[in-house]
Amino acid sequence: MNCSIILFDGFETLDAFGPVEGIGTLAKALEGYAIEYYSENGGMVVSAQNVRVETLPMSGIGEPGIVLIPGGMGTRREVNNEGLMRSLWDLCERAQFVLTVCTGSGLLAKTGLLDGVRATSNKMAFDWAVEQGPQVQWVRRARWVHDGKYYTSSGVSAGIDMSLGFVSDRMGEPVARRIAHGIEYLWNSDAGDDPFYRESQ
């Protein structure tokens, strides 16, 4: 079983590396789990905050267990990258669970896999996400949304809350609370409690 983090140039650093705290602890706890970083063709990927991360090619993912897709300005370019979209469709269609953070849900929506599924995205680019998948049941007021095998979160930090919610669903809330305590994080554990939603939006 694999935890596959999908990266691309211009991904938002914290979108990817917040949730790996929760998912990484899950990976350590479950024998045979591995956390690995992938991009369309492998090689070096540069985040929006200039972090250069070495990645493996997505074609090398055998059994996709958990897939995490971050957001970031790079998503605006990648929705038009047909190669990545095809690879993402194939990967996420086979995956056991797919988690997105921020505008990562826009990438997933563009594959069509979220059609008819309840999902959310970040506040600042919500309309852009909607444009990528008009058939998605978009939820504007949510810290994160869980529908079937899909977990989608709103902006950046919400990804940490969602990843702990995901751990809680898999291994029980005490495990998630222990992880949050270990990283001294005040977990917003209510997926529906969205302090950044404004009625005017």
Add this chain to the structure above:
Amino acid sequence: MNCSIILFDGFETLDAFGPVEGIGTLAKALEGYAIEYYSENGGMVVSAQNVRVETLPMSGIGEPGIVLIPGGMGTRREVNNEGLMRSLWDLCERAQFVLTVCTGSGLLAKTGLLDGVRATSNKMAFDWAVEQGPQVQWVRRARWVHDGKYYTSSGVSAGIDMSLGFVSDRMGEPVARRIAHGIEYLWNSDAGDDPFYRESQ
């Protein structure tokens, strides 16, 4: 002016990549600022969550403006790495500001630069940090501590709060609040409010 993030094998991913959201925004806002990732000798560094990050050698840092030192299990090995300790002393002695997260304060304490300075560290390894610098004025109950040019935070997520506090001190609280809002983060803006402190510790 440089924002230099110092990495080493086994650094805690979120310790480094939480604060770069705040510092990165500061870097973008100020002309001539650059955020860059360094290690003792440069090359690939692997985090505790298996992220492989390409780094430059610390010897290449010219004018150290802001230096950030994350924690993580790798710190237990690195306090005995005399080469890194010498480089860190030289770098932090010259730096305009030094920020540490979690057990990163143990590394800084070991250089001696924190002697007589008020500082904090994370809850789970506080006594280890104290051993690295018995002359430091350790503060057990703090989300983060600011003393002169040094900012030290408690565990992992506290680094995000501290980095926003640092931005607030440099550019004003409205800027820090805007960043927090942009990343949909509930900022614990009170350095003294430490929800993870227990009297029994």
